Amino acid sequence: MKTIRWGILGAGRIARKFASDLKLVEGAELIAVGSRSKASAEDFSKDFPVKYTHDSYQELAGNAEVDVIYIATPHNLHYENTLLCINNGKAVLCEKPFAMNARQAELMMSLAKEKKVFLMEALWTKFHPHFLKMQEMIGQGLLGEIRSVLINFGFKPTPPVPLRLFDPELGGGTVMDIGIYNVFMAMSILGMPDHVDAVMTPASTGVDEQCAILFRYHNGAMAQLFSTFSSNLATEADICGSEGRIRLTSRFYEPSSTIEFYKERADSVEVIPVHKEPGFGYQYEARHVNDCLRIGLTESPVIPFADTLLLMQTLDKIRAIAGIGYAADDAK
Incomplete structure (x- = not known):
């Protein structure tokens, strides 16, 4: 079984939970973390020892040894972080919400298709x-x-x-x-x-x-x-x-x-009765990503682009009706 080498972009609370559960995934190895500060990356590595601690997202995305990157940054950064990783040839598991709106989601998916790189929204519940x-x-x-x-x-x-x-x-x-x-x-x-x-x-x-x-x-x-x-x-x-x-x-x-x-x-x-494994529950989606990468898929059959886009379009509609707007909505 080919070992899938993971990197985590972001070093906050959810990144730590994902890193903890990744230990439960056979054939997965966390080798790198990327943060916007060296202190944050090094602090993360004290609890989750990794081969590489990067003090910039660009460095992580450019790490030739990393196969796939889990994006664990705030919502507003998912779009730019995903584009950065895909442009560097990295497969991406992006935490929900996938993007700030459907326009961003479409651009993320379009680039992934162009580069022939795996991309999936991390809606963990769908694998539980x-x-x-x-x-x-x-x-x-x-x-x-x-x-x-x-x-x-x-x-x-x-x-x-x-x-x-x-x-x-x-x-x-x-x-x-x-x-x-x-x-x-x-x-x-x-x-x-x-x-x-x-x-x-x-x-x-x-x-x-x-x-x-x-x-x-x-x-x-x-x-x-x-x-x-x-x-x-x-x-x-x-x-x-x-x-x-x-x-x-x-x-x-x-x-x-x-x-x-x-x-x-x-x-x-x-x-x-439902069997429950130890851990927080992120291991299920990580296993699925590993399986997809091993057989060369660039899109998940469980969370395909069409489902993610439909969800983002529905969220856009809800926000428009309720009057919830963000700066990203005005971008062209």
Whole structure:
């Protein structure tokens, strides 16, 4: 088995979680980290020893020994960081949101196709065992016809509040940070909505502190999606059909979530067993990227460009309706 040599661009909290889980992936080796400061890169390497510590993203992208780079920077940097890596011939796993808008996403995908380089959005939930089991149950018809999806995702940030949550320059706001999971989940189950409604409560910085989204479908199905930074929510997802209901319990987007199955008109609940590995849950997507690279794919069959672009276009539509804008939207 060919060892896939990884680099991580960014040295923050999510980069450390990914690095920890990469140890669980057979045939993967973390050999480099890139940060905008030498101190940050060296501090990262104390916990996750690597062969190379780069004090610039350019140096990491230019490292000839690196096969693939995981981009773990703030939202607003995903576009330029991805282009940098692809232009240096590096495969890329880019953390969500893939870009600030669909225009950026299209340019990223276009360059990847031109350079024949692998590129994928890191929507980790799509690889988690509980998500795959949920899809299997829906596909088996256990819920009947899906009529509604209800998802809440919210928390009240504790001091010191990360700048990225509310800073418009960093792509702050609930929709791009956590609401994306609500939208992704609803679209995975019901598909592209026929009608979209959205309203938000602005924070003092202008980004959305809360956002309520309603998807409507021609068959009468609906999805109600709510995200907030002003209160702590259960962070659960209910998928309701004509024959039963599935509840993904707390942290529905993480592998720690439990599947509860409620049959029609039944008071009892069946907890569906799902195998859970150690770790945070990033190892699943890393394994998939490794598999894609070993057989020479430049696009994931699980998260193809078309799905990522559709998600970004839907987020653009939601933001336009709710009045959530970023500087990147005005760029040509």
